[in-house]
Amino acid sequence: MEKPKLATTSLAGCFGCHMSFLDIDERILKLVELVQFDKSPIDDIKEFTGQCLVGLVEGGCANEENVHVLQKFRKNCDILISVGDCAINGGIPAMRNDLSIKECFEEAYLNGPSVYNPSGVLPDDKELPLLLDKVYPCHEVVKIDYHLPGCPPSADTLWEALVALLTNKPLELPYELIKYD
Amino acid sequence: MNETLQATVKKICEENGNDRTKMINIVKSVQKKIGCVNNESIDSIAKQVNAPRVDVEGVVSFYAFLSKESKGKIVIRLCNDVVDKIKGVDKVAEAFCDELGIKMGDTTSDDTFTLEYTPCIGMCDQAPAALINDTVVTDLSPDKIKKLISDLKEQNDPSKISFPKGDGNNAHELVNSMVNNNILKKGEVIFSDFESGASLKKALSMKPEEVIGVIKTSSLRGRGGAGFPTGLKWEFTRAAKGDRKIVMCNADEGEPGTFKDRVILTERYDLLFEGMAIAGYAIGSDAGIIYLRGEYLYLKNFLESMIGKAKENGFLGKKILGLEGFDFDIRIQMGAGAYICGEESALISSCEGLRGDPKTRPPFPAQKGYKNCPTTVNNVETFCCVSKILDIGAEKFVQIGTKGSTGTKVLSISGDCKKPGIYEFPFGVTLEELLGDAGAEDVQAVLVGGPSGQFIASDGFKRKICFTDLATGGSIVIFNKQRNMLEIADEYMAFFEEESCGYCTPCRVGNVLLKKCLERIIDGKGEPKDLDYLNELGESIKLTSRCGLGQTSPNPVLTTIKNFRSQYESIIKEKKDGMQPGFDIKKAINEAENLTGRKSVIF
Ligand SMILES: Cc1cc2nc3c(=O)[nH]c(=O)nc-3n(C[C@H](O)[C@H](O)[C@H](O)COP(=O)(O)O)c2cc1C
Ligand code: SF4
Ligand code: SF4
Numbered sequence: 001m002e003k004p005k006l007a008t009t010s011l012a013g014c015f016g017c018h019m020s021f022l023d024i025d026e027r028i029l030k031l032v033e034l035v036q037f038d039k040s041p042i043d044d045i046k047e048f049t050g051q052c053l054v055g056l057v058e059g060g061c062a063n064e065e066n067v068h069v070l071q072k073f074r075k076n077c078d079i080l081i082s083v084g085d086c087a088i089n090g091g092i093p094a095m096r097n098d099l100s101i102k103e104c105f106e107e108a109y110l111n112g113p114s115v116y117n118p119s120g121v122l123p124d125d126k127e128l129p130l131l132l133d134k135v136y137p138c139h140e141v142v143k144i145d146y147h148l149p150g151c152p153p154s155a156d157t158l159w160e161a162l163v164a165l166l167t168n169k170p171l172e173l174p175y176e177l178i179k180y181d
Numbered sequence: 182m183n184e185t186l187q188a189t190v191k192k193i194c195e196e197n198g199n200d201r202t203k204m205i206n207i208v209k210s211v212q213k214k215i216g217c218v219n220n221e222s223i224d225s226i227a228k229q230v231n232a233p234r235v236d237v238e239g240v241v242s243f244y245a246f247l248s249k250e251s252k253g254k255i256v257i258r259l260c261n262d263v264v265d266k267i268k269g270v271d272k273v274a275e276a277f278c279d280e281l282g283i284k285m286g287d288t289t290s291d292d293t294f295t296l297e298y299t300p301c302i303g304m305c306d307q308a309p310a311a312l313i314n315d316t317v318v319t320d321l322s323p324d325k326i327k328k329l330i331s332d333l334k335e336q337n338d339p340s341k342i343s344f345p346k347g348d349g350n351n352a353h354e355l356v357n358s359m360v361n362n363n364i365l366k367k368g369e370v371i372f373s374d375f376e377s378g379a380s381l382k383k384a385l386s387m388k389p390e391e392v393i394g395v396i397k398t399s400s401l402r403g404r405g406g407a408g409f410p411t412g413l414k415w416e417f418t419r420a421a422k423g424d425r426k427i428v429m430c431n432a433d434e435g436e437p438g439t440f441k442d443r444v445i446l447t448e449r450y451d452l453l454f455e456g457m458a459i460a461g462y463a464i465g466s467d468a469g470i471i472y473l474r475g476e477y478l479y480l481k482n483f484l485e486s487m488i489g490k491a492k493e494n495g496f497l498g499k500k501i502l503g504l505e506g507f508d509f510d511i512r513i514q515m516g517a518g519a520y521i522c523g524e525e526s527a528l529i530s531s532c533e534g535l536r537g538d539p540k541t542r543p544p545f546p547a548q549k550g551y552k553n554c555p556t557t558v559n560n561v562e563t564f565c566c567v568s569k570i571l572d573i574g575a576e577k578f579v580q581i582g583t584k585g586s587t588g589t590k591v592l593s594i595s596g597d598c599k600k601p602g603i604y605e606f607p608f609g610v611t612l613e614e615l616l617g618d619a620g621a622e623d624v625q626a627v628l629v630g631g632p633s634g635q636f637i638a639s640d641g642f643k644r645k646i647c648f649t650d651l652a653t654g655g656s657i658v659i660f661n662k663q664r665n666m667l668e669i670a671d672e673y674m675a676f677f678e679e680e681s682c683g684y685c686t687p688c689r690v691g692n693v694l695l696k697k698c699l700e701r702i703i704d705g706k707g708e709p710k711d712l713d714y715l716n717e718l719g720e721s722i723k724l725t726s727r728c729g730l731g732q733t734s735p736n737p738v739l740t741t742i743k744n745f746r747s748q749y750e751s752i753i754k755e756k757k758d759g760m761q762p763g764f765d766i767k768k769a770i771n772e773a774e775n776l777t778g779r780k781s782v783i784f
Binding site: 064065067068071074075080100101102105124126129130131132133134136139140141142143 | 758759760761763764766768769770771772773774776777779781782783784
């Protein structure tokens with residue numbers, strides 16, 4: 001039987017969740033026995049090659065491209081998992097949610113204490129995706145099947161969750177893995 | 182700092198003995214004098230009564246009737262309760278806006294008029310109604326507004342306008358109000374004949390413990406909503422350690438659709454005062470406080486004068502009915518527009534001059550209440566029942582009503598019916614019977630117990646009003662088949678969202694989330710899973726909130742899902758593509774498109 005496929009992506013995240021994923025260390029060899037990596041920054045496959053069983057999403061949606069990618073993940077993955085606090089709550093990027101985009105731009109590119117921008121130009125290349133009015137957690141944009149909290153969730157948490165899912169066993173996370181302070 | 186202002190504030194504080202537990206009275210007087218409680222007056226009050234500034238500001242920001250910004254000389258507070266909406270308050274609001282040339286929430290440029298909305302003011306049987314400064318104006322309609330505003334402009338003071346007089350004591354010179362009692366059914370307990378002083382005399386001939394025994398035998402349960410056995414509450418308060426004990430009457434009546442205490446206060450104050458004095462004798466207290474909701478200020482002078490009369494007759498004051506050593510006096514504490522203050526521990530906070538925040542229990546008020554004194558808090562109607570029980574005897578009282586729910590219940594019935602008003606029924610009356618009496622036809626739903634109670638559909642109309650089936654503090658609101666139950670639930674959620682004191686997250690945030698999801702469903706963007714979400718979230722809010730408000734606030738949503746599920750299901754669609762229907766990408770990128778002047782190439 002063909003191995004199921006796994007895809008991962010980082011939207012408005014810091015890649016910390018992916019780094020944590022890599023912290024499963026040599027267990028990644030066991031993982032590739034269970035799944036085949038599809039679209040993911042880990043193998044640098046840019047487009048889906050077919051329907052995947054599992055998609056791991058790091059980060060929330062801060063711009064239109066994040067939404068586009070997330071919607072593609074929803075279409076191409078049977079099970080979608082929000083990984084980490086940014087995907088689940090918006091996280092640090094969502095700290096801008098009380099401000100307008102204009103105010104964010106002005107602070108970031110004009111008035112911030114360390115800004116040097118004598119011509120006062122705001123970045124506006126048409127290659128740049130448009131920002132959303134605020135940062136959305138993934139489950140407000142598409143349906144999410146599971147949430148793995150943590151900033152980032154530890155490698156052991158990710159490992160246990162994936163193995164349980166792929167081997168169709170109930171997930172039993174010991175207290176240390178879901179304790180956050 | 183403005184010296185006259187300072188002098189004014191100083192004088193008001195001194196009149197209140199520079200006592201910070203009188204904070205509500207102080208800030209209300211300041212507002213009456215200078216139109217608002219601005220930062221400068223907050224500073225002066227804090228200094229004068231030696232309280233942290235934040236305590237004063239906390240009080241001012243908490244109560245709806247207090248304001249830091251000055252408003253018009255005449256503040257029109259239009260009641261926008263669900264019943265008023267049914268009776269056409271939106272059109273009345275439009276007429277006010279047109280006539281004054283301002284929007285709701287605004288003040289005219291000459292600072293004469295402020296126009297705003299307020300939740301239920303206890304006039305549902307004569308809606309739409311408004312509170313104009315302290316004057317209640319009922320039965321409004323768009324065609325009356327032009328004349329009303331011109332009268333107000335002419336008189337400059339709403340209390341000087343000659344409105345038609347209401348029935349009963351509403352026409353008394355000290356009430357002088359157009360409010361009507363609309364007592365449509367008198368029962369055997371509250372609205373029956375009663376000889377002043379007789380009950381008190383009987384009580385004083387017994388030992389206090391015996392009085393408590395009589396109340397226990399009568400199986401009297403509280404009429405304010407929670408239904409706690411009154412005798413037991415008194416026994417706890419009597420047994421609690423404390424030099425001084427307090428009898429407190431809850432006349433905050435804030436549950437939307439409830440207006441029976443207003444009528445009892447107007448017509449049966451004698452029963453109330455006597456019940457409070459009996460409570461005082463039973464628990465060993467010399468001090469009674471009536472906490473009167475701010476909306477009923479028009480009754481204050483009248484009630485105070487009647488308290489004075491009762492003193493002259495020897496029913497209150499020193500050596501009551503000549504009994505050496507039994508003194509009992511009653512004072513009135515005004516509220517300032519906060520539903521949560523009806524919750525007994527919040528009511529106590531408010532009487533202590535604090536924000537109306539509920540307290541954590543235990544200790545219960547019976548152990549540590551007003552200023553840490555053991556306090557019994559009872560509803561207006563409960564005290565009246567006490568008087569009647571002493572009068573006719575517990576044995577006769579238990580014959581009325583049902584086994585677990587003795588006596589009668591005064592109901593305030595409003596909404597879609599021909600005869601809204603006050604009905605006193607023995608416990609055990611079915612919804613069907615009361616709908617018949619109220620002339621309600623084509624009924625879709627009955628809201629029993631106000632929004633914190635439950636919406637009942639026609640399959641439940643044979644159910645009974647009593648503590649073991651449908652309990653209610655007195656609110657019965659009827660909705661006919663033209664009404665959209667989801668929209669009504671949404672309106673009531675707006676009430677709870679506004680009235681939550683904000684202390685606990687489940688209540689402060691959860692109710693907002695419930696309402697958001699409900700609105701998405703009403704918008705046609707709901708999906709089947711939303712109903713599970715609403716149920717789960719609602720149950721969590723109930724389970725994890727600190728006081729009765731949060732513990733009941735999800736009920737409009739939960740009970741409409743339970744009893745009117747088909748209305749939800751008819752507008753909910755199954756979406757199979759996994760996208761969230763509530764997310765609107767066009768709206769989300771609109772701001773960036775405008776800012777950058779370019780359109781999205783993806784969406
Ligand atoms: C949010 C909230 C509002 C309440 N409002 C009132 C009220 O307006 N009048 C009232 O008598 N009880 C009200 N109650 C119930 C009181 O907390 C308390 O149970 C009651 O006054 C006790 O008197 P009883 O035993 O005579 O009913 C309210 C409770 C809550 C939680
Ligand atoms: S959850 Fe933490 S680690 Fe993961 S993307 Fe957000 S900030 Fe980075
Ligand atoms: S449940 Fe609501 S009203 Fe009650 S204490 Fe908590 S936040 Fe305040």
